[in-house]
Amino acid sequence: GLISTTVSSLEKGKLYFFRVSAENSVGSVVSQNVGVFTTQPEIPVPGLWEYCFNGTFSDTNLDPIDAGSGYLTAGLVPIKTTIWSSNQNFDFSEGAMMARSGSQFANDYYGMAWSGALVVGGSSPVTAGAVSFGTRSDDGSILWIDVNRNGVFEAGELVVDNKGLHGNVNRAGNVTLADGNYKWAAGIYELDGGAYMGVRWKQGVETNYDNMTFVNPGANPGMFQTAATFPTRNITSPTTASGTVGPPFSFQITTNVANPLFSAYNLPPGLACNPSTGAISGILQTGGVYSVTVAAQGTTNTVTGSL
Structure with a gap:
């Protein structure tokens, strides 16, 4: 028969595995095949994700913001997470940041990050062409835009570099964008002294910077959304393959995930998957029909497919 269950606390970009078991007074059975799945892409809504962190932070948490020790790395747990979609200028004093944390910040030693997608064209006030951003901060801050839309912030996509321990400093940068939406993030850390x-x-x-207008998600609801919707990442290789017992077998997993590591589950005896190349090869030892799941894990995207 059919079964269902609910699983909570799943993390984006990770693979999850399961088996099904059934038990009665006579005995129990466990499924031979392992089930494999990953979380589905976030459905965006207007606004930006806002994250609050307590701790001693540095430029390492800003560069890059979504990998290594960055604020948006899965291992760094925020003390508060909200979606900011209200009509309020991005103009936060120390007191304003403390209030946004729900009074969980002390006067010093904290960080904040904002992430989502910048929308260009449509109902957004941002149109195709050059667009400039700037930050004023005490202490260090940054602003990233995923210009090539590969889902990862890379060295050339740091639009505003205002890092370092300092009082209020203005920095600005610009990019040229076509219509679409682009992963976007900003962040700040505060050690001691004043904050802004x-x-x-x-x-x-x-x-x-002083010639620019404050970012305000609520006043411009078409400008930001909580996640980018650039082309879906998936397995692009065929969903079926056939082979003969005895001769060498080969199949190539392909994907549009950047820098992937490959894996395959429930393969027939005699076959193996090369994690670096995605090549499935070997000598088929037994015939039959097999339900294989293939996977590709990148820095920020994980996808699965049937074979």
């Missing part, structure tokens, strides 16, 4: 974080933007090339 402001983010502004302007269409075109602008190098003076």
Whole structure:
């Protein structure tokens, strides 16, 4: 018969495995095949994700923000997470940041991050072409845009570099974007002394932060959404394959996930998957029909498919 269950606390980008067992007064059985799945992409809503962190942070948490020791790395747990979609300028004093944390920040030693997707075109005030962003911060801050839309912030996509221990400092940068939506993130850390974080933007090339307008997700609801919706990542190789017992067998897993590690589950005896290349090869030892699951794990995306 059919069974169902609910699983909580799943993390984006990870593979999960399961088997099904059934038991009665006579005995029990466990499924031979292992089930494999990953979480589905986030369905975006207007606004930005906002994260609050307590601790001693540095430029390492800003560069890059979504890998290694960055704020958006799975191992760093925020003390508060909300979706910011209200009409409020990105103009946060120390007191404002403390309030946004739900009074969980002390005066010093904390960090904040904002992530989502910048929308260009459509109902957004941002149009295709050059667009500038700037931050004013005490202490260090950054702003990233995933210009090539591969789902990962890379060295050339740090639009505003305002890192370091300092009082209020203005920095600005610009990029050229086509219509679409782009993964976007900003972050700040505060050690001691005063604290402030402001983010502004302007269409075109602008190098003076003071000539820009404050970012405000609520006043411009079409400008940001909580997740990017660039082309879906998936397994692109065929979903079926056949072979003959005895001769060498080969099959190539392909995907549009960047820098993937490959795996395959429930393979017929005699076959193995190369995790670096995605090649399934070997000598088939027995005939039959097999329900194989293939997977590709990248830095920020994990996908599965049937074979």
